[in-house]
Amino acid sequence: MSLTFEFASPAPVPTPAPDRVTLFVDVILPLPLPKLYTYRVPYELNDNVVIGGRVIVQFGAKRTLSCIVAAVHETPPKEYQAKYILEFIDDAPVVTQPQLKLFRWMAEYYMCTLGEVINAALPSALKLSSESRIQLHPVFVAEGSPYPLDDKEQRIVDALGGEDGKALTFTEVGDLLEVASFHKVIKSLMQKDVIFLFEQMADKYTPKVVKKVRLAEHFVTMAAVEQLFDTLASKPKQVDVLLKYLQRVPVHHNEHLNQQGIEKAALTSSPHLSPSAVNTLIKNGILEQFDQIVSRFPLEENPLAQMPFQLSEAQTTARDEVMTLFGQKNIVLLHGVTGSGKTEIYIDLIRNALDGGGQVLYLLPEIALTAQIVTRLMRVFGSRLGVYHSKFSDNERVEVWNGVLSGRFQVVVGVRSAVFLPFDSLSLLIVDEEHESSYKQYDPAPRYNAREVALMIGNFQGAKVLLGSATPAVETFYMARQGRYGLVSLSKRFGEAGMPEIELIDTRKLRADKKMHNHFSSDLLSAMESKIAQQEQVILFQNRRGYAPVIACQDCGYIPKCQSCAVSLSYHKHAHELRCHYCGYHEGMPTQCPACGSRALRTQGFGTEKLEDDLKIMLPQANVQRMDLDTTRAKNAYQQIIGDFEQQKTNVLVGTQMVTKGLDFENVSLVGIVNADAIIHYPDYRAHERAYQMFVQVSGRAGRKGKKGKVLIQTGDPTQVIFDKVIRNDYLEFYAYEIEQRREHEYPPFTRMIKLTVKHMDQELAQKAAILLTQELVDRLGRSVVLGPEPPYIFRIRNFFLQEIVIKLSREHTVLKQAKLDICAAMDIVRDQKEFRQARLVADVDPM
DNA sequence: AGCACGCCGACT
DNA sequence: GTCGGCGTGCTC
Numbered sequence: 001m002s003l004t005f006e007f008a009s010p011a012p013v014p015t016p017a018p019d020r021v022t023l024f025v026d027v028i029l030p031l032p033l034p035k036l037y038t039y040r041v042p043y044e045l046n047d048n049v050v051i052g053g054r055v056i057v058q059f060g061a062k063r064t065l066s067c068i069v070a071a072v073h074e075t076p077p078k079e080y081q082a083k084y085i086l087e088f089i090d091d092a093p094v095v096t097q098p099q100l101k102l103f104r105w106m107a108e109y110y111m112c113t114l115g116e117v118i119n120a121a122l123p124s125a126l127k128l129s130s131e132s133r134i135q136l137h138p139v140f141v142a143e144g145s146p147y148p149l150d151d152k153e154q155r156i157v158d159a160l161g162g163e164d165g166k167a168l169t170f171t172e173v174g175d176l177l178e179v180a181s182f183h184k185v186i187k188s189l190m191q192k193d194v195i196f197l198f199e200q201m202a203d204k205y206t207p208k209v210v211k212k213v214r215l216a217e218h219f220v221t222m223a224a225v226e227q228l229f230d231t232l233a234s235k236p237k238q239v240d241v242l243l244k245y246l247q248r249v250p251v252h253h254n255e256h257l258n259q260q261g262i263e264k265a266a267l268t269s270s271p272h273l274s275p276s277a278v279n280t281l282i283k284n285g286i287l288e289q290f291d292q293i294v295s296r297f298p299l300e301e302n303p304l305a306q307m308p309f310q311l312s313e314a315q316t317t318a319r320d321e322v323m324t325l326f327g328q329k330n331i332v333l334l335h336g337v338t339g340s341g342k343t344e345i346y347i348d349l350i351r352n353a354l355d356g357g358g359q360v361l362y363l364l365p366e367i368a369l370t371a372q373i374v375t376r377l378m379r380v381f382g383s384r385l386g387v388y389h390s391k392f393s394d395n396e397r398v399e400v401w402n403g404v405l406s407g408r409f410q411v412v413v414g415v416r417s418a419v420f421l422p423f424d425s426l427s428l429l430i431v432d433e434e435h436e437s438s439y440k441q442y443d444p445a446p447r448y449n450a451r452e453v454a455l456m457i458g459n460f461q462g463a464k465v466l467l468g469s470a471t472p473a474v475e476t477f478y479m480a481r482q483g484r485y486g487l488v489s490l491s492k493r494f495g496e497a498g499m500p501e502i503e504l505i506d507t508r509k510l511r512a513d514k515k516m517h518n519h520f521s522s523d524l525l526s527a528m529e530s531k532i533a534q535q536e537q538v539i540l541f542q543n544r545r546g547y548a549p550v551i552a553c554q555d556c557g558y559i560p561k562c563q564s565c566a567v568s569l570s571y572h573k574h575a576h577e578l579r580c581h582y583c584g585y586h587e588g589m590p591t592q593c594p595a596c597g598s599r600a601l602r603t604q605g606f607g608t609e610k611l612e613d614d615l616k617i618m619l620p621q622a623n624v625q626r627m628d629l630d631t632t633r634a635k636n637a638y639q640q641i642i643g644d645f646e647q648q649k650t651n652v653l654v655g656t657q658m659v660t661k662g663l664d665f666e667n668v669s670l671v672g673i674v675n676a677d678a679i680i681h682y683p684d685y686r687a688h689e690r691a692y693q694m695f696v697q698v699s700g701r702a703g704r705k706g707k708k709g710k711v712l713i714q715t716g717d718p719t720q721v722i723f724d725k726v727i728r729n730d731y732l733e734f735y736a737y738e739i740e741q742r743r744e745h746e747y748p749p750f751t752r753m754i755k756l757t758v759k760h761m762d763q764e765l766a767q768k769a770a771i772l773l774t775q776e777l778v779d780r781l782g783r784s785v786v787l788g789p790e791p792p793y794i795f796r797i798r799n800f801f802l803q804e805i806v807i808k809l810s811r812e813h814t815v816l817k818q819a820k821l822d823i824c825a826a827m828d829i830v831r832d833q834k835e836f837r838q839a840r841l842v843a844d845v846d847p848m
Numbered sequence: 849a850g851c852a853c854g855c856c857g858a859c860t
Numbered sequence: 861g862t863c864g865g866c867g868t869g870c871t872c
Contacts, residue, residue: 027872031849037872060871062851082872115849837867 021074023049024082027067028103029059030119030127032112032445036070040082052093052100054126056086066127068095068118094126094405096422098461105456111754111820111843112445120446121420123397136160140194147192157194206395210294213278213287214261215251222252228286237277238286241267245287264289311344318490319345323352325486326464331455333434333480334468335731336490337499338700339664342468343373345490346430347380349466354384354410358427358463362413363450365436366390367661369415371639381411388414388421391635416441416450419457426463429454433661435473435693440848447844451476470700471693471731474738475749500671500702500709502727504718518614519606524672524712525618532622532651536669540611540654541698543679545628546581547573547610548603553593555600560590566796571603572630573613583798611654611674619652627655660697669709671702676715680722683793685747686848688722692734695726748846751808752816754823755847758789758830759800759840767791769836770803776826777807781819785809800840820845 023041039057041049049072059065066089076082095103095118103117119127136157149157189195219228225246232238244267251258268275281287311319318334322345325332336342350360364373369389377385386400386409403409404421412418416439431439431451439450451467458465467476467485480487493499505521515522528538548571552559560569562580569578571589579586592599603610612626625641632638638658644650648667653659673679673695680691695713703709713723725734743750758773760766770789777786788805795802809819827841 024872029849029871031871033849033871035872039872057872060851063849063871077872080872 021046022076024073024076025049025055025069025085026071026073027055027057028070028114028118029065029067030122031065031115033115034113036114037067038077038082039085040076041072042084045085045088048088048091050088050090050093052095052097053088053090054094055088058083058086070100070114092405094401094422095121096405096424098424098457099420099422101460102453102457105460106446106448106453108817108820109456110446110448110845111824112447116445120417120441120444123394123401125394125398126401134160134189134195137193137195145192145194147194149189149192149194153189153192153194156189160195208294208395209291211264211289212261212292213245213264213267213282213289214249214258215245216285216288219286220251220255220258225252235277235280237274238281241273241277241281242286244270244273261290309344309347311348312341314490314492315341315345315348318488319348321488322349322466322486325488329484329486330458330463331465331467331479331484332486332488333472333476334466334488334490335472335477335480336468336470337493337729338470338697339493340470340490341493342432342490343376346432346466346468347377349428350411350430351380353428353464354381356427357425358410359404359423359425360411360428360430361418361421361423361426361454361457362411362430362432363418363439363454364413364415364432365438365661366415367438367658368433368436369413370642372642372664374413377411377413383408384410386412386414388412388418390415390417419448419450419453423457423461426457426461429458429463429465430468431465432468434467434476435469435471435689437690437848440846442844445842447847449846449848452846471696474689474735474742477731477735478739478749498703498708499729500699500711502699502711502713502729504723504727505712505714506716506718507714508716517618519611519674519714520614520618521712521714524674524714527670527710527712528619528622528652528672531670532619534669535648535667537645537648537650537665537667538622538652538670538672539659539665539668539698539701540615540652540672540674541656541659541694542606542608542611542654542674543656543694544605544607544675545609545630545656546570546579546607547613548605548607550604551578551589551601552604553596553598553600554602555598556593556596558593558595560594564797564799566794570607573609574630582794606675608654608656615652615654622651623649624652624654625650627653627658629656629658632658657694659701660694665701668701669703671698671709671711673698673711673713676713676723677717680720685742685745688741689738691722692725692738695722696729696731699726746808749811752811752845753847754807754809754820755844756805756807756823756827757792757842757844758803758805759842760836760838761799761801762838763796763801765836765839766801766803769830769833769839769841770805772833772836773826773830773841774805776829777805777823780822780826781807781809 020043022043023046024038025041026036026038028036037059039055049069051069051072053069054066055069056064056066064086099121103114103121106112106117107114219225228242229239232242245262246252248262248266249257249260264278267273267278278287282289318336322332322334334342334345346362350362353360366389374387386403388397388400400409400412401421404412404423412421414421431454434451441448455465457463469476472480476485479485505523507516507521510516510521517525531538550559550568551571560578561567562569562583562585564585565580565582567580567582569580569587572579575586576589577586578589590601593601608626608628609630612624615622615624625644627638627641631641641653645653645665676691676695679694680687682690699709699711702711713726715723721737722734725737742748747753756773758766758770760769767789774786774789785808786805787808789803792802792804807819807823809816823843827843830836830839830841
């Protein structure tokens with residue numbers, strides 16, 4: 001100890017901790033990366049750390065990203081120096097703890113990264129993005145540049161203006177120059193020190209603002225108002241405006257009303273008022289204009305909100321049974337035939353759950369989430385109801401997200417992705433049409449099934465889950481039969497409506513007898529004719545869009561195929577072009593055969609478009625409308641078509657799957673399934689289930705409100721087993737038959753499947769990679785559980801050749817977990833192979 | 849996923 | 861000779 005001081009400084013007692021802890025956070029980047037990344041919290045900002053909040057970090061040399069804080073700790077990373085967090089965005093979580101837990105489970109279960117889950121979960125407006133901007137360099141502004149600038153460069157400099165420091169984004173520069181290669185110009189300007197580049201995080205959520213007006217403060221007394229009218233006596237237009245304002249906002253009764261004012265548009269757009277008078281009043285300081293941030297979902301308190309409706313006896317019984325079963329089980333399946341009034345039961349249960357103070361999530365397949373159902377729910381739940389739909393704008397989604405966080409929305413009705421919303425105290429989840437395959441996300445990752453996710457949320461949050469369907473998924477019904485789920489059945493239709501009468505039409509026989517007219521049997525045609533004559537409506541179902549799936553040259557047999565996919569091009573008559581339904585490629589319809597020059601190009605097969613066309617000729621008296629992906633692409637087209645049909649402007653609705661879902665049309669008395677065989681003959685184990693569900697669901701559209709409906713099914717082979725089950729409308733019988741098939745062939749629910757797809761531009765390499773992958777899988781899991789590799793029916797999509805491997809696993813959790821690890825390991829081995837660098841490997845857990 | 853670093857063809 | 865193609869590897 002060598003001290004140079006006279007008085008020794010106090011012995012270095014362990015300093016009473018200066019409380020200077022260094023915090024680190026693990027963040028989830030919105031990227032498909034397998035790990036979390038650790039950043040350091042600037043000491044002064046320790047208090048700002050929020051788990052589930054967003055932070056901005058520098059990732060790599062050039063990128064600035066926003067990400068979610070998943071964990072906070074004090075452990076400095078050993079192998080590297082953590083970078084600092086640049087900025088904190090939120091002072092409260094945007095992602096709740098229960099969500100983080102759920103997202104971790106999803107990533108593990110569906111074999112993807114947390115980043116991918118986060119990416120799918122967050123509305124993109126919550127994902128800040130770095131937008132590169134350029135600005136004039138201060139040195140250049142002061143001294144100019146020693147280098148000469150060319151024309152393009154000068155234009156950019158001009159646009160950036162002088163001292164005011166205006167910044168342009170790259171896109172803006174691109175627009176300015178009208179050329180794509182603006183990077184060169186920017187680069188050159190940067191080298192000349194004329195501009196510099198900076199990154200700016202832009203919050204993409206913009207609140208909705210309305211312009212409002214109110215009376216300027218010093219006029220808000222009776223006396224002042226009266227005086228005002230005197231002064232304005234010679235300005236009748238302005239007086240009109242003021243009168244209107246006072247009528248809407250009776251300031252003389254209550255001065256405080258003035259604070260809220262009214263929307264400016266209410267005055268300016270009124271036909272009796274002059275907009276310029278409004279502006280004059282504002283200019284003269286009599287009215288004042290202000291902005292107010294408003295919700296995109298107007299808070300209209302509905303007086304009818306609590307209006308009770310009467311459940312039928314059957315509904316009441318079912319509701320009570322559900323409630324009783326919830327006492328013993330967390331999951332209940334409500335098996336109710338089409339038209340049995342499940343929705344009313346849901347509403348009743350939701351109301352009940354809300355009274356208990358919990359949140360409710362009500363999931364519907366996309367095509368079933370219609371204005372019809374939303375209006376109905378709005379009427380009951382008013383402003384407590386949030387709606388989450390894929391056709392919503394991003395801003396609207398953020399509002400729902402925030403509304404759930406703030407507690408404003410206690411019920412959300414939504415599609416698949418609504419399972420990502422930040423609930424933290426759900427007491428009830430409803431999955432309607434639980435068998436629907438649209439609950440499963442195919443691509444991209446996470447390839448989740450919202451039904452399964454809902455079940456897991458229920459499990460995590462201690463909430464009850466109600467699954468509803470007229471045609472439950474075989475897996476679901478099995479669980480109910482096993483006693484794992486409660487089961488409630490509703491076998492009667494609501495009201496007096498009976499089940500429709502189903503009839504098969506043997507098209508093969510009729511064709512031989514020359515009783516087929518194009519794709520219509522005379523039976524179907526005459527049935528349609530008579531229904532239309534009786535002012536009743538008809539739905540025709542054909543599960544194929546477009547005009548014809550194939551065109552062929554009559555002379556040489558040539559069939560136009562997609563250049564990027566292994567499919568023939570479908571003919572779309574309206575657009576007069578050939579389209580690929582897999583990659584979207586399209587080209588004009590050729591006038592002659594590209595191979596032999598013949599003009600004899602004929603269509604083969606038929607889609608909704610051709611049916612619509614044929615009907616217009618065969619039933620000229622009918623008003624025919626088509627509803628499929630092609631006619632509903634525009635934002636409100638769907639609503640338009642439904643509306644027209646509802647108001648009976650159309651007699652016949654021809655459509656794909658879309659017409660099968662949850663639409664209640666009271667006047668439909670006939671449903672025709674034009675080609676049942678196309679639905680049954682599908683190369684996978686679920687074909688029968690899907691066909692059964694489809695037939696029953698379409699049939700369910702026939703006959704409601706007391707009218708007995710009729711269903712005509714055209715098929716080339718009426719003897720197929722499945723028809724028997726459909727006609728007798730006996731789900732149990734169908735189930736009994738199907739479950740045996742599943743047991744015998746070891747399909748779900750007796751096993752759990754994982755489908756691996758290998759994609760490669762090179763056919764041979766795709767196959768080689770798949771063979772290696774299979775080998776690696778067999779080594780780890782055993783030969784018996786690995787099937788394939790095999791090219792799928794459509795073996796090439798978007799220029800990638802596909803190979804599929806299916807793994808059938810035991811449903812035991814531990815086995816499953818281990819198997820997934822093994823599968824990952826096997827995939828990594830293939831990925832690490834130099835030869836297969838270009839291969840893409842995708843795992844799909846519980847494929848549909 | 850981007851973005852940088854690094855090694856081989858068609859242009860000033 | 862350089863500009864630029866995209867193959868490979870990393871990002872706290």
